[in-house]
Amino acid sequence: MQVSQSEMKTIKRALTHWQQINTVTPEQSQAMEQSIQLTSFDWFKLAKYCFWIALACIIIAVTSALLDDALIAWFEEFFNSAASTKAMTLAGIASICFGFAWHRKKRYPGKFYSNEGYFFLGVLFSALSLLYLGVWFDPEVAHWSLLLLSASLVYGALGLAFPSHLVWLFAILSLVGWFGAETGYLSGWGQYYLGMNYPLRMAFFGLAIIALSQALHRWPARRSFSQLTLILGYGLLFMSLWVLSIFGNYGDLLSWSEVSQWHLLHWSALFAAVAITVLIYGIKTDHxxxxxxxLSFLLLNLYTRFFEYFWDTSNKALFFAILAFSFWLLGSKAESIWQLTKQRQNSSVQAQK
Incomplete structure (x- = not known):
């Protein structure tokens, strides 16, 4: 078995720990260590960086092609054609990209980054196709909300069918875009929808995405999609709560500027309560x-509140000293809990023997 240098260090620490608690004998530990080979070069990382560079070069190549006279004439002819022609042509190219990516994924499942690169091209051309499809049906004003919802459904179905985490990522992002457009510009409510401004309703939508991740976790065949969905849900939830802690449930800057930040303190308290709840859950479940x-957004909340309420009036050294002391206590408590958990695990191992 070939592993990287960082993986080798982790394995050696694990073998040392298992020897200390008598899970394996020194002979077994030595035999397992000898069966592992250290790779001289991390080809997997090289592949990742190469494909990112390749995608960047594709963009540069397209840009350069636009400067070629013959290609400019062809592009002018293409873009001057009917929207239906452009939509169908781009849809055909997207189908070829998706089909080729799916074929490569079945034949070469280990070539992760190259397969995802072809999926990305399919996403790009299908997005352009949906754009021109909207112009075809409504030349004056394209239904952006319907387009985003269509894109989300298409990407979601393709992402789960192939499967492809990259396509699934664009499905969730398109779904968030659809929700924002539908509840904002097309509902007639303006900045408010059911009495909620953008950040507040996005916070609830973040909770919905987190619930979706839990549903995916219960689907064994697509459980790997759960983590990506959870990250997107957490990101949307916490970013929305952070914006709420600054602006509250106000829909315009004029109304917000007329109130003191102290009147928005309950939103900061809600932000902190959600962060602490998620932190406790993460500690208990080792997530x-x-x-x-x-932890990241709890710190962001504290620093934001400091700059809002205390930056102009407080002693900076005293504030950071209090902040350091509080986190020292929190770290000491976390260390005690970790040591107690480790002692219980060791006791459990000894009892099994």
Whole structure:
């Protein structure tokens, strides 16, 4: 088995720990370590960077092609054609990209980045096709909300069918765009929808995406999509709560500027309560994503409140000293919990013997 240098260090630490608690004998540990080979070069990372560079070069190539006289004439002819022709042509190209990517994924499942690159091209051309499809049906004003919903449904179905995490990512992003457009510009409510401004209703939509991730987690065949969906849901929820803690449920800057930030303190308290709840959940379930989001946005909340309320009047050294002391206490408490958990695990192992 070939592993990278960082993976080798992790394996050695694990083997040392297992020897200390008598899970494996020194002979077994040595035999397992000898069966592992250190790779001289991380080809997987090289592949990832190469394909990112390749995608960038494709964009540069397209840009350069637009400067070629012969190609400019062809593009002018294409873009001067009917919207229906452009929509169908781009849809055909997208279908070829998706079909080729699916074929490669079945034949070469280990070539992750190259397969995802072809899926990305399919996403790009299908998005352009949907754009011209909207212009075809409504030349004056394209129904952006309906287009985004259509894109989300198409990407969602393709992402789950292939499967492709990249296509699924664009499905969720399109769904968020559809929700924003539908509840904003097309509903007639303006900045408010059911009494909620953009950040507040996006916070609820973030909760809906988190619920979707839990549903995917219960689907064994597509459980791998759960983590990506959860990250997107957490990101939308916490970013919306952060904006709410600054602007509250106000729909325009004029109304917001007329109130003191102290009147918005309850939104900051809600932001902190949600972060602490997710943090406790992450600690109890040993869920690193939940812990990471909660801690990051809890710190962001504290720093934002400091700049809002205390920056002009407080002593900077005293504030940061209090902040350091509070996090020192929090870290000490977390360390004690970790040590207690480790002692319980060791006791459990000894009891099994």
């Amino acid at each position: 690193s994503i939940s812990r990471g989001f909660a």
